[in-house]
Amino acid sequence: MVIFAILAPLTVAGGLAAVMLRNTVHCALAVAVAFAGLALLFLQLNAQFAGFAQILVYVGAVAILVVFAILLTRSSETPATGVFSKTWLTGLVIAAAVFAVLAWAVLGSRTALPHEQIEPQIAVAQIGYALMGRYVLPLEIVAVLLTASMIGAVIVAMYEKGGAK
Amino acid sequence: MTNMLDQVFVLLKHRIVGLVPMPVQPILGAVLSVVAILAVFPGLFAISVLLERKGLGRMQNRIGPNRVGPLGVLQPVADGIKALIKEDLVPYSADHVVHFLAPVVLVVVVFMGYAVLPMGRNMTFVPMDAGLLFYFAMGASAELSIFMAGWSSRNKYSLLGAMRAVAQMISYEVPLLLSSVVIVMMTGSLSLDKIVEVQNQYTWGLPHWFVFTPMGFAAFVMFAIAATAETNRSPFDLPEGESELVAGYFTEYSGFKFAEFFLGEYVAMLSISGLGATLFLGGWSAPLEILNVVPSWFWFFAKIMVWICFYIWMRGTFPRLRQDQLMNFAWKFVLPMTLLNLLVAGLWRFMGEGWLRWVVCSAILLAAYVLGGRIGMRSKKFGPRSYRYAE
Amino acid sequence: MLGEGLLKGLGETARNFAGSFVSKERLTTVQYPEEREPLPEASRAFPFLVYDGADWEAGLRCVACQICEKECPPKCIYIEKSKDKKPDYVGKPQIYPAKFDIDISVCMSCQICVEVCPFEAIKMDNQFELATDDRFGGLLYDRKELARSNEYYHKIHPTEAAEVDARLAEEKAKAEEKAKAVAAAAAAKAAPAMAAKPAEGAQPQ
Numbered sequence: 001m002v003i004f005a006i007l008a009p010l011t012v013a014g015g016l017a018a019v020m021l022r023n024t025v026h027c028a029l030a031v032a033v034a035f036a037g038l039a040l041l042f043l044q045l046n047a048q049f050a051g052f053a054q055i056l057v058y059v060g061a062v063a064i065l066v067v068f069a070i071l072l073t074r075s076s077e078t079p080a081t082g083v084f085s086k087t088w089l090t091g092l093v094i095a096a097a098v099f100a101v102l103a104w105a106v107l108g109s110r111t112a113l114p115h116e117q118i119e120p121q122i123a124v125a126q127i128g129y130a131l132m133g134r135y136v137l138p139l140e141i142v143a144v145l146l147t148a149s150m151i152g153a154v155i156v157a158m159y160e161k162g163g164a165k
Numbered sequence: 166m167t168n169m170l171d172q173v174f175v176l177l178k179h180r181i182v183g184l185v186p187m188p189v190q191p192i193l194g195a196v197l198s199v200v201a202i203l204a205v206f207p208g209l210f211a212i213s214v215l216l217e218r219k220g221l222g223r224m225q226n227r228i229g230p231n232r233v234g235p236l237g238v239l240q241p242v243a244d245g246i247k248a249l250i251k252e253d254l255v256p257y258s259a260d261h262v263v264h265f266l267a268p269v270v271l272v273v274v275v276f277m278g279y280a281v282l283p284m285g286r287n288m289t290f291v292p293m294d295a296g297l298l299f300y301f302a303m304g305a306s307a308e309l310s311i312f313m314a315g316w317s318s319r320n321k322y323s324l325l326g327a328m329r330a331v332a333q334m335i336s337y338e339v340p341l342l343l344s345s346v347v348i349v350m351m352t353g354s355l356s357l358d359k360i361v362e363v364q365n366q367y368t369w370g371l372p373h374w375f376v377f378t379p380m381g382f383a384a385f386v387m388f389a390i391a392a393t394a395e396t397n398r399s400p401f402d403l404p405e406g407e408s409e410l411v412a413g414y415f416t417e418y419s420g421f422k423f424a425e426f427f428l429g430e431y432v433a434m435l436s437i438s439g440l441g442a443t444l445f446l447g448g449w450s451a452p453l454e455i456l457n458v459v460p461s462w463f464w465f466f467a468k469i470m471v472w473i474c475f476y477i478w479m480r481g482t483f484p485r486l487r488q489d490q491l492m493n494f495a496w497k498f499v500l501p502m503t504l505l506n507l508l509v510a511g512l513w514r515f516m517g518e519g520w521l522r523w524v525v526c527s528a529i530l531l532a533a534y535v536l537g538g539r540i541g542m543r544s545k546k547f548g549p550r551s552y553r554y555a556e
Numbered sequence: 557m558l559g560e561g562l563l564k565g566l567g568e569t570a571r572n573f574a575g576s577f578v579s580k581e582r583l584t585t586v587q588y589p590e591e592r593e594p595l596p597e598a599s600r601a602f603p604f605l606v607y608d609g610a611d612w613e614a615g616l617r618c619v620a621c622q623i624c625e626k627e628c629p630p631k632c633i634y635i636e637k638s639k640d641k642k643p644d645y646v647g648k649p650q651i652y653p654a655k656f657d658i659d660i661s662v663c664m665s666c667q668i669c670v671e672v673c674p675f676e677a678i679k680m681d682n683q684f685e686l687a688t689d690d691r692f693g694g695l696l697y698d699r700k701e702l703a704r705s706n707e708y709y710h711k712i713h714p715t716e717a718a719e720v721d722a723r724l725a726e727e728k729a730k731a732e733e734k735a736k737a738v739a740a741a742a743a744a745k746a747a748p749a750m751a752a753k754p755a756e757g758a759q760p761q
Contacts, residue, residue: 023260025316026260026263029309029313032309039302048294048295048299052298053302055302056302059306060301060302060306060309061335061338063309064312064331067316067331068331068332071316
């Protein structure tokens with residue numbers, strides 16, 4: 001409980017900082033903090049695989065790609081007016097809608113779960129079996145999607161190279 | 166007696182922990198392990214720096230440092246004192262908070278990796294179910310600190326170095342992970358302790374190390390290449406190429422913070438060597454069955470140091486790659502090879518016992534290597550350099 | 557085949573590594589403060605003032621003509637002329653430097669002062685270990701610190717010094733001859749202006 005009391009504010013603060021800070025790179029770093037906090041929350045819930053995957057994928061790759069994109073697209077100088085979008089109202093509505101869906105799902109699942117806690121045993125192996133068994137179809141669909149996006153990226157890169165010649 | 170020596174550190178820890186009341190025991194145990202790691206690996210860092218300077222000197226027919234202490238063995242101490250008493254300069258326009266945090270994050274993250282490495286029989290700090298994943302998660306976080314260092318310095322060399330470092334580390338992390346996945350496929354576990362246990366068996370006195378199987382060997386080579394790139398070591402030291410970028414992402418660091426980066430880099434080297442030794446060279450298991458009388462931790466550290474010596478050897482030999490060569494090599498050669506290696510590992514598993522699988526797997530990998538190398542060399546993607554203006 | 561060159565390179569460095577322990581001639585490093593290689597004769601660092609005879613103050617060849625002071629690119633030479641005169645090497649009374657300072661922290665060892673000196677009075681030393689903990693006074697050499705005997709000059713640059721000595725001796729002989737001739741002529745006719753230029757003949761080359 002003490003750990004949760006430390007981690008939860010950290011994660012929330014990271015998330016808030018990500019939208020409130022003026023410097024875009026600082027925002028990206030704050031996102032990384034939020035990701036890390038989330039990963040630690042997963043770990044606290046004994047979900048090792050999810051926690052480490054969160055760090056590996058989000059802190060190690062997604063946050064890096066975000067900062068990379070910021071650096072490559074425009075200068076990282078602090079904009080005078082902050083980074084607030086003009087269409088913030090739309091954003092707020094979408095965010096509220098997503099939050100509502102999530103809250104509904106969480107509140108709905110509460111009754112469905114058994115009350116006594118079950119400690120997950122050998123979580124990684126179970127995830128592996130689940131992915132290869134019950135969830136093999138979604139996995140394959142995701143794989144096809146990723147392959148398609150990768151081929152798209154390759155084609156974009158090839159096209160640019162051809163155009164440069 | 167042998168057993169005693171093998172478990173000397175474990176027993177010592179238990180003895181010390183036993184002295185305090187029950188509720189404090191887990192905390193004290195954790196503190197002791199952390200202190201041990203924090204003492205041993207910076208020590209090894211000092212030794213490897215000295216080895217590097219002496220070894221590189223010898224490769225270039227120089228003597229190397231020989232002034233401080235007998236044969237120069239106290240050189241790292243002198244370097245450390247120098248780094249500590251130097252002024253800590255922060256550029257005026259630097260982002261002070263991020264500039265301060267970057268080396269701290271790097272050192273913390275790098276040391277976290279040691280938590281899961283089995284350094285001897287029963288000598289894993291946190292025997293974790295998903296140890297390998299934990300290690301890679303920590304390794305991936307190091308990239309962020311390098312980016313932080315480069316960006317916060319407000320220096321074009323730092324930023325260029327950081328960009329190079331991040332691009333390189335992302336590119337080589339893929340083959341690094343995929344080559345380790347082969348081992349996970351062969352053992353069916355992400356736990357590093359389990360991986361060592363599987364390798365700690367002997368046939369005719371010879372160990373079952375994964376490096377002695379076709380795809381294990383291929384994965385070992387790929388892993389070594391990717392690990393060198395991941396730790397920004399020569400010949401993949403573009404992020405800190407002295408001749409181009411001063412010192413790359415830590416150009417603007419001085420004094421103790423510079424020492425932290427230096428420490429972080431070498432400790433990362435040591436730790437990735439430890440991971441490589443654990444995955445492919447049997448971790449703490451002895452190279453011959455009769456050598457099991459020597460304590461297990463000795464073998465682990467010996468393997469790390471051999472790996473470090475190889476790093477030094479490579480640094481003394483190879484010239485630095487160009488950025489496009491680096492990327493071509495990662496994406497067009499190492500990555501396809503690791504993917505093929507995954508396929509071969511699956512094949513190995515389903516072909517069952519016997520000599521046939523040895524022949525088939527070796528043949529596939531060798532053919533792919535020769536073919537891929539030839540194609541790559543012909544299209545000048547890698548291989549011998551050609552100079553358009555010199556010559 | 558891919559990787560062939562890498563292995564060859566690794567072999568090369570390994571051979572050097574092992575060889576450096578076996579054969580001594582591979583290690584060309586000289587352990588400097590303990591071991592020294594003899595300096596080549598042409599080596600030069602900073603200028604010094606030559607004097608003849610035993611007494612440095614009396615024997616200084618410098619006549620405070622201030623050519624070197626004017627020619628010095630970084631302006632590291634400072635000369636004050638004396639009020640009185642003393643005889644130079646040909647015996648003619650000359651001004652001598654009351655003060656002759658060289659700031660070797662400014663000196664760039666260009667040797668222009670040596671080239672322009674008509675009196676062979678300033679030469680290049682090969683002393684290079686001049687480090688000091690006093691960066692203002694310690695690197696500003698006055699004429700006493702700059703004065704070196706002609707024997708010392710012979711020791712560090714023997715060939716050059718021999719040439720200089722020969723030239724000076726020749727000039728001295730010529731000057732004496734001329735003085736004699738002048739003395740003989742003076743007996744007949746008063747013409748002192750012609751012999752008053754020994755400096756012209758003494759310029760190197």
